[in-house]
Amino acid sequence: MSSLRTMRPSPFRVLILGGSYGGLSAALNLLDLSQHKDPRCGKKIEETESDNLVRTPNTNIDITIVDERDGFYHLIGSPMAMASESHMEKFWVKYEDIPALQEPNIHVLHGSVQAVDLSTKTATLALHGSTESTPLNYDYLVTATGLRRVWPVVPQSLRRKQYLFEIGDHLRNVQTAKHGVVVVGGGAVGIEMAAELKVLQPETEVTLVHSREHLLSAEPLPEETKITALELLSETGVNVLLSHRLESTVEVKTNDGTSKCVELTFTNGHTMKASEVVMAVSRSTPVTGFLPAEVLDEEGYVKINSDLTFPPGLPNAADHFAVGDVVKWSGIKRCGGAMHMGYLAATNIHQLMTQNAEFMRLDEIPPMIGLAVGNKALSYWPAGGTTTGEDVMQAFFGKDLGFSICWNYLQLGERI
Numbered sequence: 001m002s003s004l005r006t007m008r009p010s011p012f013r014v015l016i017l018g019g020s021y022g023g024l025s026a027a028l029n030l031l032d033l034s035q036h037k038d039p040r041c042g043k044k045i046e047e048t049e050s051d052n053l054v055r056t057p058n059t060n061i062d063i064t065i066v067d068e069r070d071g072f073y074h075l076i077g078s079p080m081a082m083a084s085e086s087h088m089e090k091f092w093v094k095y096e097d098i099p100a101l102q103e104p105n106i107h108v109l110h111g112s113v114q115a116v117d118l119s120t121k122t123a124t125l126a127l128h129g130s131t132e133s134t135p136l137n138y139d140y141l142v143t144a145t146g147l148r149r150v151w152p153v154v155p156q157s158l159r160r161k162q163y164l165f166e167i168g169d170h171l172r173n174v175q176t177a178k179h180g181v182v183v184v185g186g187g188a189v190g191i192e193m194a195a196e197l198k199v200l201q202p203e204t205e206v207t208l209v210h211s212r213e214h215l216l217s218a219e220p221l222p223e224e225t226k227i228t229a230l231e232l233l234s235e236t237g238v239n240v241l242l243s244h245r246l247e248s249t250v251e252v253k254t255n256d257g258t259s260k261c262v263e264l265t266f267t268n269g270h271t272m273k274a275s276e277v278v279m280a281v282s283r284s285t286p287v288t289g290f291l292p293a294e295v296l297d298e299e300g301y302v303k304i305n306s307d308l309t310f311p312p313g314l315p316n317a318a319d320h321f322a323v324g325d326v327v328k329w330s331g332i333k334r335c336g337g338a339m340h341m342g343y344l345a346a347t348n349i350h351q352l353m354t355q356n357a358e359f360m361r362l363d364e365i366p367p368m369i370g371l372a373v374g375n376k377a378l379s380y381w382p383a384g385g386t387t388t389g390e391d392v393m394q395a396f397f398g399k400d401l402g403f404s405i406c407w408n409y410l411q412l413g414e415r416i
């Protein structure tokens with residue numbers, strides 16, 4: 001079915017805030033749909049036609065992606081980037097070097113979103129290198145700005161060049177850590193950081209300390225999964241101290257007077273020394289301060305309907321979408337979830353453009369996890385239970401902590 005709206009002379013303007021897993025998935029799946037191609041992250045067109053999700057050829061669209069960074073950063077790979085120079089270089093690709101984005105109707109702006117006005121459909125941007133705010137009007141908006149995470153969980157640089165210095169300094173520090181490295185925090189990030197460091201630099205003494213009696217204590221996972229994570233981590237050679245809550249760190253003098261040394265004191269009285277202390281314990285907060293308060297829950301997550309639109313009752317709510325880590329939804333935050341939501345939002349935006357009233361809906365997501373622990377990985381989901389092994393590593397992360405899997409899934413290396 002074709003409609004007058006799809007044939008209108010001026011293109012539909014789609015603004016995507018955040019150009020990572022969720023945002024890129026929304027942009028590229030929408031590009032596919034607008035050209036009557038199978039969406040790269042979803043069902044083939046014939047399959048969805050039976051769901052009444054009818055495609056019309058060649059919808060006229062214009063997509064703008066705004067991101068604070070000058071490129072796609074493979075966030076999942078952070079633990080590997082922090083331990084290996086070659087991966088550090090590979091995991092940040094400038095947007096101008098991503099073939100899939102070099103399309104006449106895709107524009108990437110380097111800047112930060114400051115405010116969104118739902119009633120006038122205007123976003124205010126602070127573009128990199130400019131002191132003035134830039135307003136941008138849109139027909140449809142996708143918020144995919146993720147969570148704000150602190151160093152060293154995530155590099156804070158906004159340009160690739162600066163990022164190479166930031167991680168490079170960290171790499172030099174851990175490579176010369178004469179008194180070892182202590183990673184504080186036994187969540188998924190701390191486990192992966194400690195394991196990658198040990199595997200890529202086996203001569204370095206690496207200790208992971210955690211305040212609770214189980215690793216992954218904050219996650220809604222079975223105890224068996226948490227115990228398996230401990231076994232895998234210990235296998236890599238990382239020393240694990242559970243029930244150790246860090247009280248203080250103080251820099252102390254060493255005998256040689258040259259190497260850095262920090263003394264850590266725990267609330268149970270235990271003390272130890274290390275050259276580097278990596279804090280992997282911070283709470284992450286959604287980046288949504290630019291949205292009206294009515295859209296957000298008390299923690300700042302975007303309240304969405306199952307079709308990923310903003311809550312009803314707000315101006316133009318049905319034209320505003322949110323995907324990925326920023327949304328209030330069930331399940332552990334995962335990049336696979338972000339990419340899936342990007343695909344759903346793209347489909348539903350395309351349905352709106354083509355005046356079709358059937359929308360795809362996001363199902364409840366059960367707790368599930370894929371965790372890379374050195375050369376092996378652990379996976380858990382309710383139907384499959386806990387599995388581990390090198391084959392699980394290969395299936396979930398490949399050889400580069402998921403970079404190639406995500407790159408290929410989003411088809412970032414290909415022009416449409």
Ligand SMILES: Cc1cc2nc3c(=O)[nH]c(=O)nc-3n(C[C@H](O)[C@H](O)[C@H](O)COP(=O)(O)OP(=O)(O)OC[C@H]3O[C@@H](n4cnc5c(N)ncnc54)[C@H](O)[C@@H]3O)c2cc1C
Nearest residue numbers: 018020021022067068112113145146324325333334335338
């Ligand atoms: C160390 C680590 C390891 C992880 N490992 C795994 C794993 O193994 N498997 C897994 O599934 N998940 C993993 N995750 C979680 C996964 O990374 C997230 O679920 C995923 O990144 C969410 O994608 P997103 O697109 O919603 O947000 P993000 O990837 O956080 O992207 C948000 C984007 O928005 C941009 N942005 C932010 N604020 C603004 C603004 N104001 N204006 C413009 N742009 C803005 C950012 O620069 C960024 O590019 C891990 C996370 C971390 C930190």
